[in-house]
Amino acid sequence: MIGNLKGIAASGGVAIGKAFLMIEPDLTITKTTIGSKEAEVTKFYEAVNAAKLELEKIRKRAEIDLGSENAAIFDAHLLVLSDPELLGAVEGKINDKAMNAEAALQETADTFIIMFEQLDNEYMRERAADIRDVTKRVIAKLLNVEIPNLGLIDEEVIIVAEDLAPSDTAQLNRAFAKGFTTNMGGRTSHSAIMARSLEIPAVVGTKSVTATIKPGDLIIVDGDNGEVIINPDADVIERYKAKRSEQEAEKQALLLLKNKQTITQDGIHVEVAANIGTPKDVAGVLENGGEGIGLYRTEFLYMERDSLPTEEEQFQAYKQVLEQMGDKPVVVRTLDIGGDKHLPYLDLPEEMNPFLGFRAIRLCLEEQTIFRTQLRALLRASNFGNLKIMFPMIATLEEFREAKGLLQEEKELLHQEGIFVSEDIEIGIMVEIPSTAVLADQFAQEVDFFSVGTNDLIQYTMAADRMNESVAHLYQPYHPAILRLIKMVIDAAHAHKKWAGMCGEMAGDSIAIPLLLGLGLDEFSMSAPSMLKARKQINQLSQAKMKQLVETALTMQTSEQVKQYVKETLKI
Amino acid sequence: MANHTYTVIAESGIHARPASGIVQIASKYVSDIFMEYKEKKVNLKSILGVMSLGIGQGASISIFAEGTDQQEAVEAIESYLKSEGIIEL
Numbered sequence: 001m002i003g004n005l006k007g008i009a010a011s012g013g014v015a016i017g018k019a020f021l022m023i024e025p026d027l028t029i030t031k032t033t034i035g036s037k038e039a040e041v042t043k044f045y046e047a048v049n050a051a052k053l054e055l056e057k058i059r060k061r062a063e064i065d066l067g068s069e070n071a072a073i074f075d076a077h078l079l080v081l082s083d084p085e086l087l088g089a090v091e092g093k094i095n096d097k098a099m100n101a102e103a104a105l106q107e108t109a110d111t112f113i114i115m116f117e118q119l120d121n122e123y124m125r126e127r128a129a130d131i132r133d134v135t136k137r138v139i140a141k142l143l144n145v146e147i148p149n150l151g152l153i154d155e156e157v158i159i160v161a162e163d164l165a166p167s168d169t170a171q172l173n174r175a176f177a178k179g180f181t182t183n184m185g186g187r188t189s190h191s192a193i194m195a196r197s198l199e200i201p202a203v204v205g206t207k208s209v210t211a212t213i214k215p216g217d218l219i220i221v222d223g224d225n226g227e228v229i230i231n232p233d234a235d236v237i238e239r240y241k242a243k244r245s246e247q248e249a250e251k252q253a254l255l256l257l258k259n260k261q262t263i264t265q266d267g268i269h270v271e272v273a274a275n276i277g278t279p280k281d282v283a284g285v286l287e288n289g290g291e292g293i294g295l296y297r298t299e300f301l302y303m304e305r306d307s308l309p310t311e312e313e314q315f316q317a318y319k320q321v322l323e324q325m326g327d328k329p330v331v332v333r334t335l336d337i338g339g340d341k342h343l344p345y346l347d348l349p350e351e352m353n354p355f356l357g358f359r360a361i362r363l364c365l366e367e368q369t370i371f372r373t374q375l376r377a378l379l380r381a382s383n384f385g386n387l388k389i390m391f392p393m394i395a396t397l398e399e400f401r402e403a404k405g406l407l408q409e410e411k412e413l414l415h416q417e418g419i420f421v422s423e424d425i426e427i428g429i430m431v432e433i434p435s436t437a438v439l440a441d442q443f444a445q446e447v448d449f450f451s452v453g454t455n456d457l458i459q460y461t462m463a464a465d466r467m468n469e470s471v472a473h474l475y476q477p478y479h480p481a482i483l484r485l486i487k488m489v490i491d492a493a494h495a496h497k498k499w500a501g502m503c504g505e506m507a508g509d510s511i512a513i514p515l516l517l518g519l520g521l522d523e524f525s526m527s528a529p530s531m532l533k534a535r536k537q538i539n540q541l542s543q544a545k546m547k548q549l550v551e552t553a554l555t556m557q558t559s560e561q562v563k564q565y566v567k568e569t570l571k572i
Numbered sequence: 573m574a575n576h577t578y579t580v581i582a583e584s585g586i587h588a589r590p591a592s593g594i595v596q597i598a599s600k601y602v603s604d605i606f607m608e609y610k611e612k613k614v615n616l617k618s619i620l621g622v623m624s625l626g627i628g629q630g631a632s633i634s635i636f637a638e639g640t641d642q643q644e645a646v647e648a649i650e651s652y653l654k655s656e657g658i659i660e661l
Contacts, residue, residue: 076588079595079619086620112620119626127588127623 007206009226010192015179020157025145044101047141179221254532258289294525295503314377322385360393382422432456440492454504476559518546575636585628603639
């Protein structure tokens with residue numbers, strides 16, 4: 001078909017390419033009797049070999065991307081496909097009962113799956129899932145259908161999916177995945193955040209891309225306007241190609257600022273830093289001239305797996321980030337789970353108001369073993385770079401003191417073990433709850449820094465759930481109430497000779513940047529691709545003039561007035 | 573027939589990774605090689621067989637082989653299990 005679909009502009013830029021559909025194929029099998037047993041056995045082994053080749057490819061990819069430890073799981077998968085007991089049983093069923101290969105395989109696999117599920121060892125029970133996975137791959141080969149796998153893409157495509165899990169987006173290879181579009185998701189969903197950090201154009205929340213687009217359709221993803229164009233005519237393609245080249249040229253020009261500092265017209269240096277989710281993202285930070293990492297979200301270490309990450313796994317991840325960043329500051333946020341983010345293995349109760357519930361620091365102070373493991377890993381990693389630790393969702397001074405106390409305790413325990421850690425770790429908090437912004441002057445006496453998390457600060461200040469579309473209009477970053485709260489935080493920090501940063505969406509927004517500069521913000525942390533643009537903008541502004549601008553803005557009544565005023569004054 | 577009995581000392585027993593190692597080694601030999609645990613005997617060239625034993629720490633296991641290269645086979649598996657810290661001689 002030809003046509004347009006409207007969605008949410010999740011990540012800017014234009015991508016043009018062939019659609020790659022991520023849809024689970026129908027693997028229903030029917031039990032039939034067959035003619036030639038010999039032919040069926042051959043067919044079975046051909047499918048097994050094809051599945052093996054595919055697994056080898058995935059294994060190789062996983063080894064490069066995730067390390068040999070994680071790739072080892074595919075070794076076990078490969079061995080299952082060489083297993084004489086399994087293969088022998090399938091062959092037996094084909095020969096003795098004249099069963100078709102797929103039914104024989106399913107029946108054999110089910111026997112093993114049941115056997116594994118009955119073992120009294122949880123680890124072994126989980127291996128049943130591996131057998132299921134491997135069986136599915138061979139059955140797909142026998143039925144001649146494809147199981148789409150992001151790790152196997154080796155040509156330029158645009159991914160079309162129901163939704164993309166963090167593990168999917170982590171597998172995306174930028175060389176081949178030129179863009180993506182999904183049925184579900186919003187601007188702040190994980191896939192959207194990942195798309196921005198990978199600098200891949202994305203349109204999410206289209207509701208129907210998977211139903212409308214066919215594999216191989218030529219599609220255009222316009223990540224600036226939130227549009228997906230299906231099988232467009234030559235004129236439209238040309239127009240978008242021109243737009244893409246223009247964006248490319250603009251990007252090249254910005255790259256000239258890569259190794260420059262961020263300094264205003266009147267000589268004030270501020271720091272432009274990046275928000276990251278995994279050690280892999282550091283490459284993008286350095287490519288885009290980041291002066292530091294203002295937010296390292298550690299949740300991804302805990303998500304998409306069956307158990308808590310060990311201290312060693314965490315230590316390796318933190319160390320990797322710190323080492324790559326050298327002397328540049330890295331602010332690591334401790335576990336921020338709960339709310340809209342869940343861990344399947346933690347079994348947290350469903351809540352009526354998850355955003356107002358048992359999450360982040362609240363959960364960590366309760367589940368101290370989890371928290372202490374992370375703190376130990378962080379402390380050990382501190383020897384490898386410029387680490388700063390930040391606690392999320394702090395609502396009261398007591399919470400901060402307790403968290404800091406636990407950190408101190410773990411530090412002493414490490415000392416007793418003969419492990420010495422950096423003595424210059426700054427300890428700060430995320431300011432996302434209005435109570436903390438209001439008492440910022442008291443917090444400023446005890447913290448080393450603040451980082452304003454605007455996504456949550458706005459939703460809590462406006463009492464509007466940011467996941468609820470009906471109240472999305474109340475997500476107003478330029479609202480004078482928000483600006484005044486941010487002012488309180490920055491002023492309090494400066495009065496106590498501390499620094500204040502921002503790691504929420506607002507820090508990279510071209511309307512907000514002049515206002516924040518005027519308020520005296522010291523560090524702007526955003527998605528990596530936004531950094532150079534922000535640097536260019538800040539380099540052209542004078543802080544003294546922005547002070548006057550924001551003073552006027554603070555007296556205004558509505559978000560819209562502030563926005564119009566900034567736009568008109570600065571001609572943007 | 574070559575036959576040996578060992579005690580598993582590894583805290584996590586014989587999981588997927590060591591099981592893969594054992595099967596890869598066993599598959600190099602022509603002899604039939606078996607592992608026995610709690611009166612259950614499995615083919616050591618079968619990853620599903622080895623894993624289905626669910627061998628944990630403290631288990632007493634026997635390995636035996638029959639064929640032209642039975643001695644070498646048992647020795648190779650034994651030295652692998654030792655180097656991986658799964659058994660102690």
